[in-house]
Amino acid sequence: MRWKLADDPDDEQGSLFDVRGLVGPEQGTGRLSGLEFLAVASRTILNPMPPSSAMPFRWTINAYRGCSHACTYCFARPTHEYLGLNAGEDFDRKIVVKINAIERLRVELADPSWAHEHVAMGTNTDPYQRAEGKYRLTRGIITALAESGTPFSILTKSALVRRDLDVLAEAAAQVDVRVNFSIGTLDTDVWRATEPGTPHPRRRLEAMAEMAAAGIRTGALVAPVLPGLSDRRAQLSETVAAILEAGGTVLGSRALYLRGPSRTHFLDWLSAHDPALHARYLAAFQGRTELGRDYQSWVKQAVRRAAAEHQRNSNGTAVAIDGRPLRKAVS
Numbered sequence: 554m555r556w557k558l559a560d561d562p563d564d565e566q567g568s569l570f571d572v573r574g575l576v577g578p579e580q581g582t583g584r585l586s587g588l589e590f591l592a593v594a595s596r597t598i599l600n601p602m603p604p605s606s607a608m609p610f611r612w613t614i615n616a617y618r619g620c621s622h623a624c625t626y627c628f629a630r631p632t633h634e635y636l637g638l639n640a641g642e643d644f645d646r647k648i649v650v651k652i653n654a655i656e657r658l659r660v661e662l663a664d665p666s667w668a669h670e671h672v673a674m675g676t677n678t679d680p681y682q683r684a685e686g687k688y689r690l691t692r693g694i695i696t697a698l699a700e701s702g703t704p705f706s707i708l709t710k711s712a713l714v715r716r717d718l719d720v721l722a723e724a725a726a727q728v729d730v731r732v733n734f735s736i737g738t739l740d741t742d743v744w745r746a747t748e749p750g751t752p753h754p755r756r757r758l759e760a761m762a763e764m765a766a767a768g769i770r771t772g773a774l775v776a777p778v779l780p781g782l783s784d785r786r787a788q789l790s791e792t793v794a795a796i797l798e799a800g801g802t803v804l805g806s807r808a809l810y811l812r813g814p815s816r817t818h819f820l821d822w823l824s825a826h827d828p829a830l831h832a833r834y835l836a837a838f839q840g841r842t843e844l845g846r847d848y849q850s851w852v853k854q855a856v857r858r859a860a861a862e863h864q865r866n867s868n869g870t871a872v873a874i875d876g877r878p879l880r881k882a883v884s
Contacts, residue, residue: 578647585683588621588646595651598658599672609876610673610706614658616690618649620678622710623750625822626777629677630815640814645750648684655693662701671729672698675708683750685713692717699724706731708774710748712756715763722767732764733803736773738783739792746826747779754792758799765800772796772803772873778852779809780837780844781830786855793859797872804874806856808849812842 581588600613619633623645630640638647651657661667674680680691691707695717698705705728707714714721714732724730734757738744744754757773764771773796778784796804811819816838824831837844857874864872864879872879 585687588648591647591649592652593649594653595657598654599661610671612670612672613676614672614674614694615677616651616654616680617678617684619644619647621683621750622679622748625747626809626819628810628815630818631813641818650684650688654690655697658694658697669703672703672705679709679711681709681711681713692720695720695724699727702728704729708733708735710735710751712752712760715760718763718767721769725769731770734761734773736792737776738788739795740783740788743783758795761799761801772801774805775856776807777809789855790859793856794863797863802872804860806853808843808852810843811838
């Protein structure tokens, strides 16, 4: 596997890790049964975003690679192929754990050149996936960032974030902290089929409510919206209303994006799950990674309208959608 080539100066990906002196893969037990943890020592933890990135942050942290959430559509699946692993079952079950993440991060944050810019977690794989219950790296990372005066955000599909409410609240008293959730749908059948390793989305809503009650800015990304599965207006309205009722004040949305190994994995899954819908996808996504601008716009407008309707009926607090304040209902 490429990550075992850490001492090869010509191997760019491998140079991020050092496995000298580390033990071999560890099999999960109990609630972690079926998982394999591959321990590595990372040579860097703060990852700079490419200069061309449109993301509103310049730095990310990913303590884990691979994700036990096993979401059928996950865009991060190709990253496992960089390590010589496959983007299917290996991504779901073979989790790379950067066991020195906390110690290495403290060194990087202490560098005089560090400008205390915003750091995002959860941009690749979930910082609160099942491995976090065992290794507790995200908890330590939160503390290190707060103590250094570095603002940060978290995006997760997990209710495990509730465990760290104490350190998150303490951090929020020192720096800007945002804890957002990925909630694409509340439809139980769709959730169970497409996100088999995640907790029920209503548990995420409970976690969101706890964050809001603690004064931590929170919200949700309604994504990915899956054509023919989770994009009915009633489904979107239910999801948006629940997010706002839980205290979410930040909303974003994104329709399904299919590319490379992620595309192959999702379409293979869909062919078994719903052959008729699979045939429609093959036609609709032929030669493209996502549906056209009209569909993208429809999704965003449906989310915005649902939020406006909820605001009109509840007189809730101010909400921002896709970075823009929601001031009045959309007709």
